[in-house]
Amino acid sequence: MDRKFVFLLGIALLLIVGTTALLGLWNPSVPARSESLSKxxxxxxxxxxxxxxxxxxxxxxxxxxxxxxxxxxxxxxxxxxxxPYSVFFTPEQAKKFLQGFQEKPFMGIGVYVGLTNGRLTVIKPIPGGPAEQAGVRAGDWISEIEGQSTKGITLDGASTQLRGPEGTTVKIKVQHLDGILKDIQITRAKIQVxxxxxxxxxxxxxxxxxxxxxxxxxxxxxxxxxxxxxxxxxxxxxxxxxxxxxxxxxxxxxxxxxxxxxxxxxxxxxxxxxxxxxxxxxxxxxxxxxxxxxxxxxxxxxxxxxxxxxxxxxxxxxxxxxxxxxxxxxxxxxxxxxxxxxxxxxxxxxxxxxxxxxxxxxxxxxQPDEPLAKLLGRLHQFGALFPSDDSKDRQLLSRLRRQANEIQIQVENDRFEAALQAARAMQGQLESERAALQADGGLIAQGELDKLSGLLKQLSAALERNDFSVATAxxxxxxxxxxxxxxxxxxxxxxxxxxx
CATH class of the missing domain: 3.90.226.10 (2-enoyl-CoA Hydratase; Chain A, domain 1)
Structure with missing residues (x-):
């Protein structure tokens, strides 16, 4: 018997927790009115x-x-x-579509992903999920799944490759915002969202x-x-x-x-x-x-x-x-x-x-000229430039890397005031150590000090004026x-x- 459902769909956002999450409303209704074949x-x-x-x-x-x-x-x-919203689904596609409305745990790695400039990007790992526990971060670019490049991949294709039975594993290669590449093996699990x-x-x-x-x-x-x-x-x-x-x-x-x-x-x-x-x-x-x-x-x-x-x-x-x-x-x-x-x-x-x-x-x-994620990525890149000696450069950059990680965690949890205080503290420390760093020579003395100072000012401005802090005020x-x-x-x- 024919069935009819009424629903309202939002924009597509893929939730890799076992199936494509298609969000909308649907309610059983009366069968569609049939017209006479003679007409x-x-x-x-x-x-x-x-x-x-x-x-x-x-x-x-x-x-x-x-x-x-x-x-x-x-x-x-x-x-x-x-x-674009009027679409036909084959029986197989229809089954997957309707599964998005079923209330049950999903089997997968537990991340929200999207396509950013063609790149399969982690929007947010689900707190406590397998991906987060394995080290996947918001903003990560998933460059490979099981050794295969994700170039040209679709969201449905990513869902098919990342989902699977509970207890099975999937290996991905990600690039963090600081540019570091990492191979991560994740064990799929039941995900309650x-x-x-x-x-x-x-x-x-x-x-x-x-x-x-x-x-x-x-x-x-x-x-x-x-x-x-x-x-x-x-x-x-x-x-x-x-x-x-x-x-x-x-x-x-x-x-x-x-x-x-x-x-x-x-x-x-x-x-x-x-x-x-x-x-x-x-x-x-x-x-x-x-x-x-x-x-x-x-x-x-x-x-x-x-x-x-x-x-x-x-x-x-x-x-x-x-x-x-x-x-x-x-x-x-x-x-x-x-x-x-x-x-x-x-x-x-x-x-x-x-x-x-x-x-x-x-x-x-x-919105800032550069998104917060990009500013934090540039800050991470400074922290990754470790000189081989035990100079003041190395001490500063080592501390910078730790502080950048702390700020990123605070931003991901919308703790903008704490992140702003940390960024300003970093800027103050940098200025107080400027003379010693310049005298020490090396990386920081070669024009990098001013670049780092300017980046911290940009970051502070973005943290100070954002929708979350405006709402709080x-x-x-x-x-x-x-x-x-x-x-x-x-x-x-x-x-x-x-x-x-």
């Missing part, structure tokens, strides 16, 4: 004639496979829609909540986090939606309901009309909220961001979001294949459009208040999103 048979007569002519006359009949001809016809129709991470900051006055995706357990995980925040008597929350690719629409509505007491969360417009999704009601305090967004905040994460901002429950800090505001319906076909078709578009409670334009930040945080200015907050007028996007 369509005449229209599709040329297609039938083309098929028959190919079968009777193509000079290499072994290449005229019935199933491939059928699937090619379907893909051709979808191509004419010029919609929480969609919500939380901790206390600023002596317990600020709660930090990272929502990585909107899955079935996200609302219950968030409820437990908010209960812990309430017991700790926090005075404000940071909700981190950076790099959140989306998820289940129902999950986004449930999560938004924890912060929006009443009213709309979103509206969806289809050819059949408009549907409203209201809040379920909130029982937690209306803490001031600072929501972190960036260009990879998409789909259901934009639903939450838009609802909180329109109800004046949160301020948005960072970059304009991705701009994924459309809904797809997946129709399962008779042979197990799947047709995913865009069928609707959603808007924020105030009717703001998301698709193709994104949500602008209330407080824009310009905004919350401190609103301690003791409850939302709805007095927020600036809603900013209007000036140009379409560059990511669509």
């Amino acid at each position: 369509t048979s005449q229209f599709f007569r040329p297609l039938e004639q083309t098929y028959q002519y190919i079968k009777d006359n193509f000079y290499q009949p072994q290449r005229a496979d019935d199933q491939q001809l059928l699937y090619g016809s379907i893909q051709g129709m979808l191509k004419q829609l010029h919609d 929480p969609s919500v991470e939380h901790r206390l900051m600023d002596d317990g006055k600020i709660g930090y909540i990272k929502i990585g995706a909107f899955n079935t357990p996200t609302a219950s995980e968030l409820r437990r986090a908010l209960e812990a925040m309430q017991q700790s008597k926090v005075q404000g929350l940071i909700i981190d939606l950076r790099d959140n690719p989306g998820g289940f629409l129902s999950s986004a509505v449930d999560v938004a309901s924890f912060f929006v007491d009443r009213g709309l969360i979103l509206t969806e417009q289809t050819r059949q009309g408009s549907q409203s999704f209201p809040s379920h009601g909130n029982r937690f305090p209306n803490w001031p909220l600072a929501v972190l967004i960036n260009r990879n905040t998409a789909s259901s994460a934009e639903i939450l961001s838009g609802a909180l901002r329109d109800h004046e429950m949160a301020i948005l800090i960072g970059e304009k979001t991705f701009g994924k505001g459309i809904v797809q319906t997946a129709q399962e076909l008779g042979d197990g294949s799947l047709l995913k078709l865009t069928t609707g578009e959603y808007h924020t409670p105030l009717g703001r459009k998301v698709q193709g334009v994104g949500l602008p930040a209330d407080i824009k945080v310009p 905004w919350l401190k200015a609103h301690f003791g208040q409850f939302c709805p907050c007095r927020l600036p007028p809603l900013p209007q996007p000036q140009t379409p999103s560059q990511h669509i």
Whole structure:
């Protein structure tokens, strides 16, 4: 029997934990309406004639496979829609697609990866997972898997090679940000991926909540986090939606309901009309909220961001979001294949459009000329230049390497204030030792001292002005208040999103 699912997909981010994590919402619905063959048979007569002519006359009949001809016809129709979100899946592809929605542990090495300038790059290892324990770091370039180059690899191809049964091993070669190459053997394991991470900051006055995706357990995980925040008597929350690719629409509505007491969360417009999704009601305090967004905040994460901002429950800090505001319906076909078709578009409670334009930040945080990861990589490169003697150069660079590792760990855990203090301390030590280093001669005296000093200044500036520290400062200015907050007028996007 045909089945139909409704879902909303975010941008693709591969989670190498045993399968490709395809994030979206889907709910059982009624079977698709069938039209009378008498109305369509005449229209599709040329297609039938083309098929028959190919079968009777193509000079290499072994290449005229019935199933491939059928699937090619379907893909051709979808191509004419010029919609990247309308896709056809073969039965095998459909099975993998639907597995992404199953609630069960994954088998793999436990890393988020993406393609950066064609390189298979570790976005983040899952805390406590096999990859992290084996020494894989955020920003690592995976150059080889089992001795084979990853040049030209796809995310699906990487998933196939890195996943596998629990207890089996996979060998990868990585290049750390400091340029060091390392062969790492990782034993695959069961990976439980929480969609919500939380901790206390600023002596317990600020709660930090990272929502990585909107899955079935996200609302219950968030409820437990908010209960812990309430017991700790926090005075404000940071909700981190950076790099959140989306998820289940129902999950986004449930999560938004924890912060929006009443009213709309979103509206969806289809050819059949408009549907409203209201809040379920909130029982937690209306803490001031600072929501972190960036260009990879998409789909259901934009639903939450838009609802909180329109109800004046949160301020948005960072970059304009991705701009994924459309809904797809997946129709399962008779042979197990799947047709995913865009069928609707959603808007924020105030009717703001998301698709193709994104949500602008209330407080824009310009990105540094060089990303933090690249600045830290350059700092690591200085630390790797060890002279062979026991000069002051060697002593400085040895200390620099240790401090660079400490700063990187602090940045990866969003402890920017601690990282900033460490960078400034390094800069102060460098200046206090400048005369002795110049007198000692060698590497530092040869113009490298000024380069290192300039790099530390760049790093300090990037650490001082970032979305996380801006959010912390905004919350401190609103301690003791409850939302709805007095927020600036809603900013209007000036140009379409560059990511669509």
